Amino acid sequence: MEYWQKDIETMSRKDLEKLQLERLKKTIELAGNSPFYSKVFKENGITADSIQSLDDLQKIPFTTKDDLRNNYPYGMAAIPIKDCVRIHSSSGTTGNPTVVLHSAKDLDQWANQVARCMYMVGIRDTDVFQNTSGYGMFTGGLGFQYGAEKLGCLTVPAAAGNTKRQIKFITDFGTTCLHIIPSYATRLAEVMYEIGLDPRRDTKLHTVCIGAEPHSEEQRRRIEQLLGVKAYNCFGMSEMNGPGVAFECTEQNGLHIWEDNVIVEIVDPVTLQPVKEGEVGEMVLTTINREAMPLFRYRTRDLTCFLPGDCPCGRTHRRLARFKGRSDDMIILKGVNLFPIQIEKILMQFKELGSNYLITIETVGNNDEMLIEVELSDLFTDDYSVLQRLAKDVTRQLKDELLLTPHLKLVAKGSLPVQEGKAVRVKDLRKLC
Amino acid sequence: MEYWQKDIETMSRKDLEKLQLERLKKTIELAGNSPFYSKVFKENGITADSIQSLDDLQKIPFTTKDDLRNNYPYGMAAIPIKDCVRIHSSSGTTGNPTVVLHSAKDLDQWANQVARCMYMVGIRDTDVFQNTSGYGMFTGGLGFQYGAEKLGCLTVPAAAGNTKRQIKFITDFGTTCLHIIPSYATRLAEVMYEIGLDPRRDTKLHTVCIGAEPHSEEQRRRIEQLLGVKAYNCFGMSEMNGPGVAFECTEQNGLHIWEDNVIVEIVDPVTLQPVKEGEVGEMVLTTINREAMPLFRYRTRDLTCFLPGDCPCGRTHRRLARFKGRSDDMIILKGVNLFPIQIEKILMQFKELGSNYLITIETVGNNDEMLIEVELSDLFTDDYSVLQRLAKDVTRQLKDELLLTPHLKLVAKGSLPVQEGKAVRVKDLRKLC
Ligand SMILES: [Zn+2]
Ligand SMILES: [Zn+2]
Numbered sequence: 130m131e132y133w134q135k136d137i138e139t140m141s142r143k144d145l146e147k148l149q150l151e152r153l154k155k156t157i158e159l160a161g162n163s164p165f166y167s168k169v170f171k172e173n174g175i176t177a178d179s180i181q182s183l184d185d186l187q188k189i190p191f192t193t194k195d196d197l198r199n200n201y202p203y204g205m206a207a208i209p210i211k212d213c214v215r216i217h218s219s220s221g222t223t224g225n226p227t228v229v230l231h232s233a234k235d236l237d238q239w240a241n242q243v244a245r246c247m248y249m250v251g252i253r254d255t256d257v258f259q260n261t262s263g264y265g266m267f268t269g270g271l272g273f274q275y276g277a278e279k280l281g282c283l284t285v286p287a288a289a290g291n292t293k294r295q296i297k298f299i300t301d302f303g304t305t306c307l308h309i310i311p312s313y314a315t316r317l318a319e320v321m322y323e324i325g326l327d328p329r330r331d332t333k334l335h336t337v338c339i340g341a342e343p344h345s346e347e348q349r350r351r352i353e354q355l356l357g358v359k360a361y362n363c364f365g366m367s368e369m370n371g372p373g374v375a376f377e378c379t380e381q382n383g384l385h386i387w388e389d390n391v392i393v394e395i396v397d398p399v400t401l402q403p404v405k406e407g408e409v410g411e412m413v414l415t416t417i418n419r420e421a422m423p424l425f426r427y428r429t430r431d432l433t434c435f436l437p438g439d440c441p442c443g444r445t446h447r448r449l450a451r452f453k454g455r456s457d458d459m460i461i462l463k464g465v466n467l468f469p470i471q472i473e474k475i476l477m478q479f480k481e482l483g484s485n486y487l488i489t490i491e492t493v494g495n496n497d498e499m500l501i502e503v504e505l506s507d508l509f510t511d512d513y514s515v516l517q518r519l520a521k522d523v524t525r526q527l528k529d530e531l532l533l534t535p536h537l538k539l540v541a542k543g544s545l546p547v548q549e550g551k552a553v554r555v556k557d558l559r560k561l562c
Numbered sequence: 563m564e565y566w567q568k569d570i571e572t573m574s575r576k577d578l579e580k581l582q583l584e585r586l587k588k589t590i591e592l593a594g595n596s597p598f599y600s601k602v603f604k605e606n607g608i609t610a611d612s613i614q615s616l617d618d619l620q621k622i623p624f625t626t627k628d629d630l631r632n633n634y635p636y637g638m639a640a641i642p643i644k645d646c647v648r649i650h651s652s653s654g655t656t657g658n659p660t661v662v663l664h665s666a667k668d669l670d671q672w673a674n675q676v677a678r679c680m681y682m683v684g685i686r687d688t689d690v691f692q693n694t695s696g697y698g699m700f701t702g703g704l705g706f707q708y709g710a711e712k713l714g715c716l717t718v719p720a721a722a723g724n725t726k727r728q729i730k731f732i733t734d735f736g737t738t739c740l741h742i743i744p745s746y747a748t749r750l751a752e753v754m755y756e757i758g759l760d761p762r763r764d765t766k767l768h769t770v771c772i773g774a775e776p777h778s779e780e781q782r783r784r785i786e787q788l789l790g791v792k793a794y795n796c797f798g799m800s801e802m803n804g805p806g807v808a809f810e811c812t813e814q815n816g817l818h819i820w821e822d823n824v825i826v827e828i829v830d831p832v833t834l835q836p837v838k839e840g841e842v843g844e845m846v847l848t849t850i851n852r853e854a855m856p857l858f859r860y861r862t863r864d865l866t867c868f869l870p871g872d873c874p875c876g877r878t879h880r881r882l883a884r885f886k887g888r889s890d891d892m893i894i895l896k897g898v899n900l901f902p903i904q905i906e907k908i909l910m911q912f913k914e915l916g917s918n919y920l921i922t923i924e925t926v927g928n929n930d931e932m933l934i935e936v937e938l939s940d941l942f943t944d945d946y947s948v949l950q951r952l953a954k955d956v957t958r959q960l961k962d963e964l965l966l967t968p969h970l971k972l973v974a975k976g977s978l979p980v981q982e983g984k985a986v987r988v989k990d991l992r993k994l995c
Binding site: 285 | 634644645648649651669688690697698699710711715717718719720722731734
């Protein structure tokens, strides 16, 4: 087994926890310089000395997205702005955006973390790595760029969109690895087949990192099959730098989260108490290896759980279950809580169905109804009775998963809107009252 | 006077030329590994030993853009592709695109060169630097990003477009410096004034680096006045990495070209012989500090001349005159050679005229005619006789400059198309025969 940083990746839990405590105390000292945390710490009597064990972390209050918004832009900085070299800002469609500040050391540490993830899934300095993320403020661009360069890949900073050009780069430059949004990965594959290119035969692609969008195991398998690659789930969030927070290893059995850089808690989103071992809850993260803008007990709003057991890869950093989506993504319909990814999981099991789908929720009379439109796959029949039978099968499985019965509409390939960026999967047209 | 690298920037000509010869010989040795140059060198009997003085450079044949195209993508690489960490590709609207490969050392050297340029115009690690370039393949994005981070600025990777968001970043983050296309700089200023923001009063902007588009001294002065900044002409080209090739110092008297990294020749574009001291010709560049993809005597197609005399700033690297545009930009009309920038120069002298203009060349009957449409500035009259007098004045000055008489049309502010990227200034609608 090969590792980017064997000593850290395979560190014993005892040593890892010792390192966490050390770094936590150091980070608390540093964060005392931030206008926001100096106040929080004073109000709660927090000092580095008051933290004697990792359990003492719970003395510190949670930090929320609203705290970031209310202290926009520089109120969370723990070092002078002069010593920061990068700012990333969320798009902030409502209210103040959130920003994250980075020192040169932070950027180097982030690049190293991304390199570690990429190395873990078998990417090496001999690979040609094409990044189809947007660049600029979107952290998937510069985050993977710096990480892949640190790893020593030949990087192709293709940026987002322009599918024909992406394909030209892949074939001309001999691209072997991609970073790509899952919905765009299926789209890219479809366009390749449309122009008579079989990516399994006509490209050197072998590994893709898929992220920035919740996706199901079934969609991953579809991407792997269409492109002839191994696809790895990568999780990032801008508040935690961006990509590289947690990443699957080649076992594809959950995402290792790098506990030398963050302390992970999983809490009940209502009671805010730790969930029981193995239960799903909201992930809460504390940065312990970041200087410009440390965050303590940050409520990520992402729902997941710890997976039990040791990973055969030898890494000791704990594994998280595939993310179902953010608590904000949850649809509440007729008193039932559900995630779009549950629907995707069912749809992707049918090879007769394509990869593009759209969920619309609307008020019909006094009822809220769910309409699921999904494209048929290329190769499929237009025999009406066959289609009817298929629709019935899919609907039954959806009902079993969701515990409610959606309206299903099978539509022709190419009839739903196509996105080159993050796919819009849900349209909620419900009247508010 | 402060320098980023005093020893190199103020090196005596003798030492600089000694350094050039050393680096040239080393680069020839290295380039022998490239499929393209190994052939060229063999055919012309070039070895490091055959180069005894800088004059011997002329033994090496010119390299052209077509050579780059014909050896796309990897035929110019002087090191194994595995040791390259970045590829930049031109958009390549016709034929093969061109690519430039970079090693990690090349990227570091490029970042250092950009940092040197930025430092030269007074930008420091205390500054907040917002980059309004496109990122990804366009070198103005990552090129300035790495340079500004190396210098230690707080970088705002805003990327191109979205003017409202650019303005929000400038005001919220206290941006002090911009990298911006000149036509977009005037556009940005106009939008600021439209929304009631006076950039001279309401922002901390003090320095902008303008490049990627030929522009006149008059446009620079206009940008300086509108934004309340010093504006510096920066010249880059993707074949020579990107931004940072040549840059004005605070004297604003021509662009220092970094002769520790390139050897500069200026040749007659027809005879390919060196022009006489001070004459305008095509700039030809040899990279002497790049390992992944050295280029010898690369014909840039950019027209300029050396400026005489020492620069009061103390830097010994020679200064080039403002670029008139590429030889491809030259308009030949009725036997007269002219550049769009000559027209801009005249228009910008009239405060009654805005910053947006469009040149259309079309065949009317048997004649080719030039139409110049230019927007009136905000503050101006709609008194017909005043407008008529203005049109007459402008036309006369254009005639003096161009030696032909264009049709001039003064149009209302906001009536010409607006671009957030490079401005399209010339539409050539002539029938080819
Ligand atoms: Zn593992
Ligand atoms: Zn100077």
